[in-house]
Amino acid sequence: MSRPKLLVVEDDAALAAQYRWAFPNCRVLLAADRRQAEQIARAEQPTAALLDLGLPPDEEGVSEGFATLATLSRLCPGMPIIIASGQGQREHTLRAIGLGAYDFCEKPVDLDVLRTIVDRALRLRALEEENLRLAALPRPSPIRDIVTADESMLRICHTIERLSQVSVPVLLLGESGTGKEALARALHDMGPRSRKPFVAINCAAIPEPLLESELFGHERGAFTGAVKQVTGRIEAANGGTLFLDEVGDLPPALQAKLLRFLQDQVIERVGGRTSIRVDVRIVSATNQPLEEQTESGRFRADLLYRLNSLTIRIPPLRERGEDSLLLARWFLARYAKEFGRRLRGLDASAVEAVTTYRWPGNVRELGNRVRRAALMTEGHTISASDLELSASPSASDTDLDLRAARLRAERATIERALARSNGSLAAAARLLGVSRPTIYGLLETHRLSPSQTTPPDTAARDTAPSDGDTP
Ligand SMILES: Nc1ncnc2c1ncn2[C@@H]1O[C@H](COP(=O)(O)OP(=O)(O)OP(=O)(O)O)[C@@H](O)[C@H]1O
Numbered sequence: 001m002s003r004p005k006l007l008v009v010e011d012d013a014a015l016a017a018q019y020r021w022a023f024p025n026c027r028v029l030l031a032a033d034r035r036q037a038e039q040i041a042r043a044e045q046p047t048a049a050l051l052d053l054g055l056p057p058d059e060e061g062v063s064e065g066f067a068t069l070a071t072l073s074r075l076c077p078g079m080p081i082i083i084a085s086g087q088g089q090r091e092h093t094l095r096a097i098g099l100g101a102y103d104f105c106e107k108p109v110d111l112d113v114l115r116t117i118v119d120r121a122l123r124l125r126a127l128e129e130e131n132l133r134l135a136a137l138p139r140p141s142p143i144r145d146i147v148t149a150d151e152s153m154l155r156i157c158h159t160i161e162r163l164s165q166v167s168v169p170v171l172l173l174g175e176s177g178t179g180k181e182a183l184a185r186a187l188h189d190m191g192p193r194s195r196k197p198f199v200a201i202n203c204a205a206i207p208e209p210l211l212e213s214e215l216f217g218h219e220r221g222a223f224t225g226a227v228k229q230v231t232g233r234i235e236a237a238n239g240g241t242l243f244l245d246e247v248g249d250l251p252p253a254l255q256a257k258l259l260r261f262l263q264d265q266v267i268e269r270v271g272g273r274t275s276i277r278v279d280v281r282i283v284s285a286t287n288q289p290l291e292e293q294t295e296s297g298r299f300r301a302d303l304l305y306r307l308n309s310l311t312i313r314i315p316p317l318r319e320r321g322e323d324s325l326l327l328a329r330w331f332l333a334r335y336a337k338e339f340g341r342r343l344r345g346l347d348a349s350a351v352e353a354v355t356t357y358r359w360p361g362n363v364r365e366l367g368n369r370v371r372r373a374a375l376m377t378e379g380h381t382i383s384a385s386d387l388e389l390s391a392s393p394s395a396s397d398t399d400l401d402l403r404a405a406r407l408r409a410e411r412a413t414i415e416r417a418l419a420r421s422n423g424s425l426a427a428a429a430r431l432l433g434v435s436r437p438t439i440y441g442l443l444e445t446h447r448l449s450p451s452q453t454t455p456p457d458t459a460a461r462d463t464a465p466s467d468g469d470t471p
Pocket of ligand 1: 145146147148174175176177178179180181182183245287327363364367
């Protein structure tokens with residue numbers, strides 16, 4: 001293993017030479033002023049630093065020492081910085097600790113004491129790096145890109161692993177950001193079709209007039225503007241997997257056409273006469289209650305039976321126990337590495353916030369918040385405010401209060417009903433099995449208004465800074 005690098009910022013040459021010999025287990029890198037310290041920090045990313053506060057041109061004061069402290073903290077987040085301070089500088093030392101310095105040692109320095117401090121700092125740093133490394137290690141989940149320790153999710157992952165070997169259609173149900181597309185991809189990647197294309201199409205994102213040609217392709221001259229023949233996504237997925245996202249939004253005419261394809265395995269391009277045989281595995285997903293939609297006639301029951309040979313319900317993140325924390329640490333390790341930042345982990349406020357927040361945008365929102373925090377934080381640890389979350393009161397106290405727990409569950413159920421009924425009070429009352437006057441009373445109790453409650457997927461996109469779908 002390579003020796004840890006200790007940056008020593010000291011303008012007194014005799015003292016600096018003494019330090020060089022005092023740490024035989026380290027590679028000591030000497031800097032006499034801020035500029036040299038900055039150069040070494042950039043080039044070497046030292047493991048720890050020892051910093052004298054009285055540096056030129058302000059040897060008698062501390063301004064240059066503090067400026068160097070700020071520079072080093074910025075360039076090497078997470079690097080423990082030990083202050084070597086003159087006697088009577090207690091106030092400055094405390095200020096330096098407040099600004100993130102790791103520890104201090106008074107001058108004239110007792111080398112044994114200093115060695116103990118440096119040793120401790122190096123061990124701490126090694127532990128933190130080990131923690132980050134462990135957090136990034138493969139997880140028990142059988143699917144490479146799915147991180148979970150939750151029993152129900154692990155069962156789903158094992159089911160996906162088994163289903164990847166057979167070509168039956170699978171319907172994935174779950175809120176936005178729960179990992180439906182990631183699981184669809186796993187079904188494809190782990191199975192015999194993995195060398196063929198995986199083609200995803202979001203049925204809600206493409207305007208209805210274009211969707212037919214997008215799915216089935218068209219012949220030249222099929223409609224105004226069809227200047228050349230175009231193959232559709234179904235054909236493009238031949239031999240592989242077609243992922244139909246938001247399948248509940250498929251318009252009725254296309255539901256009929258898709259059903260014909262699922263029955264006969266042949267398609268006709270728009271404006272075409274020839275039947276083209278296509279072999280694809282269909283995986284579909286939705287966050288809408290498809291069964292209810294078949295009852296109301298908005299979704300064809302015969303199509304649903306073709307799509308849902310197997311239905312997998314993916315739980316929202318808030319119902320996956322400790323997964324939010326596990327994932328937050330995993331994303332942090334991943335982004336710290338990607339952005340080349342030394343981040344120690346989550347502080348207590350972040351742990352509290354991550355475990356108590358309801359994550360309406362699920363894993364996507366969590367990944368986005370951690371990514372932004374990893375980029376933007378100026379400290380060595382991520383706090384609740386870096387995640388743009390408020391640290392809520394300790395759950396342990398409130399959880400024991402039965403009345404508060406009932407009220408929380410009641411509020412959450414009402415919010416879900418309102419979200420599902422797009423804010424229609426009549427529909428929400430029906431879903432909740434209560435009368436309209438009762439729902440008004442409930443809204444008042446919980447200080448909710450129908451318009452406040454956005455459907456979960458919309459809410460997710462609002463809170464997400466940008467799409468975090470990095471592979
Ligand atoms: N358990 C998980 N472990 C690691 N990453 C995950 C996990 N679940 C989801 N992700 C990641 O979160 C992001 C969102 O997931 P995905 O796109 O699969 O969700 P979705 O349910 O298809 O969302 P939508 O319904 O909005 O399309 C992706 O970057 C995905 O890789």
